[in-house]
Amino acid sequence: ILAAGxxxxxxxxxxxxxxxxxxxxxxxxxxxxADTYIYQxxxxxxxxLTTSNASEKEGTPCTAGRTxxxxxDADGDYIDIKTDKWSSGGYRMDCMDKGxxxxxxxxxxxxPFPNPNFMDWGYLTFEVRVSGVFDDVCKxxxxxxxxxxxxxxxxxxxxxxxxxxxxxxxxxxKRVVIPIADFATEEWPNVNGVKDIYxxxxxxxxxVSPRYHVRDLFLTDDPPSVKEWTSESPTPAPTPIxxxxxxxxxxxxxxxxxxxxxxDDILLATHRKIHTNWxxxxxxxREPEGNSWYVVENNSWPDTSASPEPHTATVFIPAGQxxxxxxxxxxxxxKIIIEGALTIEPVDADVKLVVGTMV
Numbered sequence: 063i064l065a066a067g068x069x070x071x072x073x074x075x076x077x078x079x080x081x082x083x084x085x086x087x088x089x090x091x092x093x094x095x096a097d098t099y100i101y102q103x104x105x106x107x108x109x110x111l112t113t114s115n116a117s118e119k120e121g122t123p124c125t126a127g128r129t130x131x132x133x134x135d136a137d138g139d140y141i142d143i144k145t146d147k148w149s150s151g152g153y154r155m156d157c158m159d160k161g162x163x164x165x166x167x168x169x170x171x172x173x174p175f176p177n178p179n180f181m182d183w184g185y186l187t188f189e190v191r192v193s194g195v196f197d198d199v200c201k202x203x204x205x206x207x208x209x210x211x212x213x214x215x216x217x218x219x220x221x222x223x224x225x226x227x228x229x230x231x232x233x234x235x236k237r238v239v240i241p242i243a244d245f246a247t248e249e250w251p252n253v254n255g256v257k258d259i260y261x262x263x264x265x266x267x268x269x270v271s272p273r274y275h276v277r278d279l280f281l282t283d284d285p286p287s288v289k290e291w292t293s294e295s296p297t298p299a300p301t302p303i304x305x306x307x308x309x310x311x312x313x314x315x316x317x318x319x320x321x322x323x324x325x326d327d328i329l330l331a332t333h334r335k336i337h338t339n340w341x342x343x344x345x346x347x348r349e350p351e352g353n354s355w356y357v358v359e360n361n362s363w364p365d366t367s368a369s370p371e372p373h374t375a376t377v378f379i380p381a382g383q384x385x386x387x388x389x390x391x392x393x394x395x396x397k398i399i400i401e402g403a404l405t406i407e408p409v410d411a412d413v414k415l416v417v418g419t420m421v
Contacts, residue, residue, distance in 0.1 A: 098183065100173075100259075101153060101279040103139040107132040109158040109170045117170040119159035124172035126258040127151030133275075137235070140277035145263035147271060148350055149373075149418075152260040153279070156209060162412055177209050179254035180242045183281035186259075187239045190220065193232035194272035200264035202230050202272055206245055209257035215245035217262065228291030235277070239285040344399050344421070349376060353396060358383045366393050373418055379404055390414040397421070 101107065109122040123130070129144040130151045143151040157168035157176045168176060180186065192202040202220040207213065218240050221229050226236040245253050261274040346355035352371075356364040358379045369375035372394035379385055383402035388409040395417040398404070406415055 097280050097282040097284075099280040100155070101139075101141060101188075101276070104132040104134050107141070107172075109172050112157075112168050112171050115164070115169050117159045117164075119170040122158050122170070122172075124154055124158075125151070126154040126260060137275070138277055140275050141279075143261045143274040143276065145261065145271040145273065147263065147266045147268070150260040150262040151274075152204075152258055154258050156257050177255045177257060178281075179252065180206070180245065180256050180281065181253050183242060184283045185239055185241055185285040186245075186279075186281055187237065187285050188279040189235045189237050189277050190225075190230055191232060191235050191275040192220070192230040192272055194264070195268065195270040196264075196272075200268050200272075202274070203262045204240070205260050205262060206253070206256050207258045207260065208250055208255045210255065213247070213250040215250065215253065216247055218244055222291070223288070225291075226289045235275075237286055237288050239288050242281075344376075344378075344397065346378075350396075358385050358402070361385055363387055363389070366391070366395070369393070387415055388413050394418075 099106070107124050109117075109119050109124060111117060111120050123132075127143070127145070127149050129146070130153075131142045131144075133140055133142050141153065145151050153172075155173045155176060155178060157171045159170040160166060160168045190202070194200070194202070196202070203217050204220060205217045206215045218224065220238055224240055225238050230236050242253055259279075261272070261276065263271050349355055353374050353376060354366070354369045356366055356375060356377045358364060358377065361384050363385055364377060366375045366377070370393075373396040375393055375395050376397040376399065377395060379398070379400045379402045381401040384405070385403070386405045386407055388407050390411070390413060393416070395415070397419045398415075398417050399421055406413060
């Protein structure tokens, strides 16, 4: 069992749960006028039981990424997503408790219908309020990921015809309406099996990362209208990205459309180009402050007990090292970097390896 984080997701309200639980692979079998809420109130932000069986995952926060909270105040119920230089954040549509101990049935989920096919609806819509320091490269944006294979969608920039008045605001809630077809890629044309909705960071080149407030998030065939806007130039098209992105889905964890390139000194480079994609360069001197870098020796998994906090341990498996992992050590690893070989194999008990990024 290989997990990529224990949080993140959506949940339908009681009024919509039956709709979401319908067989939606055929749009003719559901009410095309029915909206399916993903997040409407704070209760939607926590995993709920899907069977009569008790689950220790009940109440698990349905979040993807690092700093995501559920807020209820004078602005209503909304998701507070604070990205950082290394990680985006958002909502996970997945089963939270499924394995050999459940007979491979889902016992707790952040959605009554995990990993839905977004193409069964026409639009994703929500209200957003975004703060940050933006320019022509760093802009508020959103993408989604598939559970398996781990495809990533096109990145949609929150501007132009997608947003009320053409742009987001840090003081005013703006309605966003995105056609599901705008997320599709050649490798992932059906936008099915959705796992995460990510509100994206701008990467390590920026000292201030975007912070998103998101509310009234739902799928629909009849979207609300957005206010018209005018511009001297056409609406920018959705920005394509490479089709596979890791579970954390931040620009530094995936092929990047705008890496930092240093020609004068190769030691200062942050990415390397392989074929047509850019990939981050990892190393002990490139770890976030407070993280630990562990190197596999003698074909043995290192002791990471000194890094109990989630996403503070990175394990590097050098070429020539062949490691068999058969544990459930409770560590939420930030990265596992494999140049040698890693075999995940249970021995007399379930094995669980939770990691943000594996390369």
